[in-house]
Amino acid sequence: MERVSAWKKYKNKQIKEIESLCKAYKDFLNEGKTERECVKVSIKLAEAAGYRNIKEYIEKGKSLTPGDKIYAVNMGKSLALFIIGTENIENGMNILGAHIDSPRLDVKQNPMLEKEGLAYFDTHYYGGIKKYQWAATPLAIHGVVAKTNGEVTEVVIGEDKKGPVVFVSDLLVHLAGEQMDKKAAKAVEGENLDIIVGTKPLSGEEKDAVKANILKILKKKYDMDEADFISAEFELVPAGRARDAGIDESMIMAYGQDDRVCAYTSLAAMLKTDGVKKTACCLLVDKEEIGSVGATGMMSRFFENTVAEIINLMGDYSEIKLRRCLAASKMLSSDVSAAYNPIYWPYFEKNSSAYMGNGMVFNKFTGVNGKYNSNDANAEYIAKVRKIMEENDISIQTGELGRVDAGGGGTIAYILALYDMEVIDCGVPVLNMHAPYEVTCKADIYETMKGYKAFIKNA
Numbered sequence: 001m002e003r004v005s006a007w008k009k010y011k012n013k014q015i016k017e018i019e020s021l022c023k024a025y026k027d028f029l030n031e032g033k034t035e036r037e038c039v040k041v042s043i044k045l046a047e048a049a050g051y052r053n054i055k056e057y058i059e060k061g062k063s064l065t066p067g068d069k070i071y072a073v074n075m076g077k078s079l080a081l082f083i084i085g086t087e088n089i090e091n092g093m094n095i096l097g098a099h100i101d102s103p104r105l106d107v108k109q110n111p112m113l114e115k116e117g118l119a120y121f122d123t124h125y126y127g128g129i130k131k132y133q134w135a136a137t138p139l140a141i142h143g144v145v146a147k148t149n150g151e152v153t154e155v156v157i158g159e160d161k162k163g164p165v166v167f168v169s170d171l172l173v174h175l176a177g178e179q180m181d182k183k184a185a186k187a188v189e190g191e192n193l194d195i196i197v198g199t200k201p202l203s204g205e206e207k208d209a210v211k212a213n214i215l216k217i218l219k220k221k222y223d224m225d226e227a228d229f230i231s232a233e234f235e236l237v238p239a240g241r242a243r244d245a246g247i248d249e250s251m252i253m254a255y256g257q258d259d260r261v262c263a264y265t266s267l268a269a270m271l272k273t274d275g276v277k278k279t280a281c282c283l284l285v286d287k288e289e290i291g292s293v294g295a296t297g298m299m300s301r302f303f304e305n306t307v308a309e310i311i312n313l314m315g316d317y318s319e320i321k322l323r324r325c326l327a328a329s330k331m332l333s334s335d336v337s338a339a340y341n342p343i344y345w346p347y348f349e350k351n352s353s354a355y356m357g358n359g360m361v362f363n364k365f366t367g368v369n370g371k372y373n374s375n376d377a378n379a380e381y382i383a384k385v386r387k388i389m390e391e392n393d394i395s396i397q398t399g400e401l402g403r404v405d406a407g408g409g410g411t412i413a414y415i416l417a418l419y420d421m422e423v424i425d426c427g428v429p430v431l432n433m434h435a436p437y438e439v440t441c442k443a444d445i446y447e448t449m450k451g452y453k454a455f456i457k458n459a
Contacts (some may be wrong), residue, residue, distance in 0.1 A: 002251070002396070003355055003358055003397065004358065005358060005443070005451075005458050006358060006359045006395035006443040006444070006446075007356045007443050008356055009395070010443075014446070016447075017446065018442050018443065018446045019136070019442075021268065021446055021449060022252060022442045022445060022446075024253060024264075025027040025252070025265075025268075025445060026241070026242040026243075026254070027217070027241075028041060028050060028255060028260070028264045029241075029242040029254045029255070029257070029260060029264075030098070030223050030241050030288070031096065032243055032256075032260065032316050033140070033142050033255065033256060034104075034119070034142045034143065034235050035100045035101045035140065035286045035296075035380050036076050036077055036143075036144065036160055036233075037076075037079045037142065038079075038100040038260065038263065038284065039076055039077060039078070039079045039100070039441060040075060040076075040282065042079055042081075042263075042267055042284060043071065043079065043459055044072070044272075045271060045435070046069075046071050046081055046267075046271065049069070050069050051069040051070060051071045051081060052068075052069065052070055052071070053070070053071060053072070053073070054070045054071065054072045054170070054306070054309060054310070054313075055072075055254065057070065057313050058309065058313070061337075062161065062243065062313070063313055063314065063315055063404070063443045064083050064084050064264065064310060064313040064314050065084065065272075066085060066086045067083070067084060068083075068084045069081070069082070069083050069084075070082050070084075070222065072267070072293070072298055072302075072309070073434060074300070074302040075295060075296050075405065077098075077255075077286040077295075077296040077411075078283075078284060078285045078286050078296045078300075079100075079284045080281060080282070080283050080284075080303060080306050081270055081280065081281065081282040082279060082280065082310060083270065083273060083274070083276050083280040083456075084279055084310075084314075085276045085277050085278045085279040085280065085436065086114050086277050086302050087277050087278050087279075089254075089279050089310070089311060089314065089321075089325050090321050090324045090325050090328070091278065091325075091328055092278060092324075092325060092326075092327070092328030092329040092330065092421070093278055093279045093280065093281050093307075093325065093329040093330075093455045094140075094276070094278050094279075094280050094281070094329070094330055094331075094348060094455060094457075095280075095281040095282075095283060095329055095330065095331040095332070095416070095421075096266035096269065096270070096280075096281070096282045096283065096331070096332050096334050096455070096457040097266075097282075097285070097298070097331055097332070097334055097412055097413075097416060098259050098260075098262040098263035098266050098282075098283070098284055098285075098331055098334035098335065098427075099259045099263070099284070099285050099286065099287075099288030099298075099335070099412060100125070100259070100260060100263050100284045100285065100292075101126075101128060101235075101257060101286045101287055101288060101289050101432050102127070102255070102256040102259070102260065102288060102289065103125070103127035103129045103235035103258075103289055104125070104235050104236055105123040105124070105125050105126065105127060105134060105139070105168075105193055105195070105231070105235070106123060106124050106125070106126050106233075106234070106235055106236070107121050107123055107143075107195075107232070107234035107235075108122045108123060108124055108229075108231050109123070109229055109232075110122075110229060110230070111192075111229055112211055112214070112215070112226060113211070114208045114209075114210050115209040117199060117201075117210060118196055118198075118199060118210065119196070119197050119199070119210040119213075119277040120194040120195060120196055120197065121166075121195045121197055121213045121234075122138040122194050123193050123194055123195060124190070125190055125193060125234075125337050126128055126289065127289030127335075127434070128434055129434055130184065130185075130434070130435065131185070131187075131188040131189070131190060131193060132176045132184060132187045132188040133436055134168050134190070134193060134436060135168045135169065135170035135188050135193075135434055136168070136169070136221070137167065137168070137238060137436055138165040138167060138238065138239040138240065139158060139165060139166050139167055139168070139195060139236045139237065139238060139239055140156065140157060140158025140165060140166075140193070140236070140237055140238070140239040140240075141155060141156070141157040141158055141160050141166060141234050141236060142155070142156050142234070142235050142288075143155050143232060143234035143235050144232065144233055145222055145228050145231070145232040146228075146231040146232065147223075147231070147281065147408075148205050148231070149227060151316065153222050153223070153224070155234065158239040159240075159377050160179070161240060163168055164170075164237045164354070164426055165199050166195045166196065166236070167195060167196060168188075168192075168193050168194070168195055168196075168299035169196055169284065170188070189385075192400060197214055198210050198213060200213050201213060202216055207247070208380075209286040212298075216221045217368055219265065231397070233415050237255055237256070238255040238436040239366070239435060240255075241254075242254030242255075245439055250441060250442055250443070251356070251439050251440060251441050251442065252439070252440050252442065253437050253438070253439050254437065254438065255432055255436055255437060255438070256438070257336070257345060257428075257429070257438040257439075257440050258335075258336045258430055258433050258438060259288065259334070259335050259336055260429060260435060261336060261427070261430070261440050261445060262335055262336060262427040263284050263334070263429045265334070265427075265428070265445060265448045265452055266282050266284070266334045267328055267447040267453050268449050268452075269282075269450075269452035269453035269455075269456060270282040270456065272453055273456055273457060275293075275425050276456060276457060278459070279310075279385045280456040280457075282456075283298075283303060285297060285298045285302075285303075285412065288411070288412055289300050289334075292412055292415055298412040298415045299415055302329065304322075304326070304419075305433050307322060307325060307326065308322050311325065315420070324421070326419035326421060327420040327421060328420055328421070329419070329421040329422075330381070330384075330421060330422050330423075330455075330459045331413075331416050331421055331423040331424075332385075332423075332424060332425075332426050332455055333375070333411050333412055333413035333416065333423055333424065333425040333426070334426065334427050334452065334457060335411040335413075335425055335426075335427050336427045336428050336429065336430045336440075337354045337361045337399045337400075337401065337425070337427060337428075337429050337430070338353070338354065338399070338401045338402055338430065338433060339353075339354055339355065339429035339430055339431045339439075340353035340354065340356075340429075341355045341431060341440075342354050346403075347402050347403055347405060347406045347407075348402055349402075349403050349404075350400070352399060352400050353399050353400070354397055354398070354399030354429035355397065355429065355451075356431065356441040356444065357441045358395065358397045358429075358443065359394065359395025359396050359397055359442070359444060359448075360384070360394060360395065360396045360397070360426060360427070360428070360444065360448040360449040360451040361394060361396070361397050361398065361399045361426060361427065361428070361429050362385070362387070362397070362398050362399075362424060362425070362426040363399055363401070363424070363425040363426065364376060364377050364382065364398065364400075364424065364425075365377070365400070365425075366400075366401060366408065366409055366410050366411055366413065366425055366440060367410060368407065368408030368409065368410075369405075369407075369408065373410050373414065374410065374413075375411070375413035375414040375417045375423050375424075375425070376415060377424035377425075378422070378423070378424065379397045381422040381424060382424060384418045384459070385424060385426075385455065385459070386452050388455060388458045389451055389454065391454075391458075392451075392454035392458070394447055394450055394454060395443075395447045395452040396447075396451065399429065426448075426451070427448055428440050428441075428444045428445055429441070429444055
C-alpha cells in the first residue's frame, strides 16, 4: 500500500491547530511526569471542561442523565472520565484506554546510604529500560511523602532551572575497557543505579555526616525524617521540559511519551466532545509497564466498579445490565507503536511498520513470540473502525512492534477484551521508545487526537 505523509494535506488552518494542540501537550508532559501528576493535571483540565466527581452524585443521591460529564479517581493514580450518552448504556460504551505510567527509577523504602563521602539514594528500576541510558543523565525527584499523622506532602527536586538535579554516576571511559566489553544489559547493573544526592558533611557529625546533612535539608524543606521514606513514593525521571525537535520543529522530544502521548490525545478528544449517543469513556490507568497489576492497574476492578456505580446512578442497576454493557462496548486501546527507524532497519519489517508523519497507527495485534499475551482484533471490527476513520479524513497506517522474532510488547487491550468487548490497539508511533527521551511527530499526534474523537462520536 502507498504510504503518504499526513503533512502533505495540511493547510494553514490545520498547521495552527497542530501547533496549538502540541503546545498544550507539552504543557501536559511538563506538569505530569508521574502517574499521580498526570491524574492531577487531567482532573484540572476535566473540571474546567465541566466534568464533576462521581462522588458528588453518589453522596447527594443525584441521578445521571444524558449529557452529564463525570470522572472517578482511583488512589490518585488512575482516572476514568465519562460522558453519559442518549442511548441505553446496556448497548455498550465507546472507550479510549491509555496508561499514564512510564519507565523510571524508584527510590527504595530504606534508601539512604553514604560511601566514602558520597550520599546516595538506593533505587529499583520500574519497567523495561536500557539501564546504561540512565547513567550520567540529569534526573529529577517527583513524588509524595505520607506522614503517620495523615499529612501528604508533594516533593519535586530537579525541575527548577536554578535548583539542583541528581544523577546516576558512570565509570569514566579511561577506565571502562572491561565495562565496554560487557553486554549492554550488564554494562550498568541494576544495583548500581543509585543516585548521588550530596557530598557536603554536616558540621559536628562524625559518622555519615553527608547523609546527616541530606536528612537535615529534607527535614527543613519537607518536614521529613528518615523513617518517612517507608511511606514515601519518590520517582526519578529525566529533568527538564518537553522540547520541539528537528530544525523544522516537526517533532517533540520528551520523557514519558509512552504512553502519555496517547493519554493526552485521548483526554483531549474527550474534552472536545459533547452530545454523544453511546456513553463515552476515557480510561487513564497505572502499572501497564509492569503488567497492569495491582490496585491501580487495568487488572483491578476499578473500571468495572465505576461502570456499576454509573448504571446504579441511572436508577436501573442489575448485574446482567452491567455485563451486557461491558460486552457490547467498543474500545481503542490507546497505546504507542514503534516508529520505523532506518538506522536500525534489520529489526523492522518495512511493510509492517509505522512511519513518522503518516498518521495514527493501528496494531491488529501485539504480544511476543507468536502473538503471546496479545489481543488480536477481528476483521469485522477493524473494518468498522477503518470506515469511521475514512469518513472523517483521518490519516491512518498499520504496524507491528518490529520483526516477528525481534521482540515485542503488550498493552492493556487484552484485559478489556476479557469482557468480550471489541478492542484494537492504536495510537502514535514513537522513536526511542522507553529511552529517557522519546520522540513523536506532531502530525501523528494531531491525526490520533482527531481519530479518537471520531471514534467516541461514531463507533
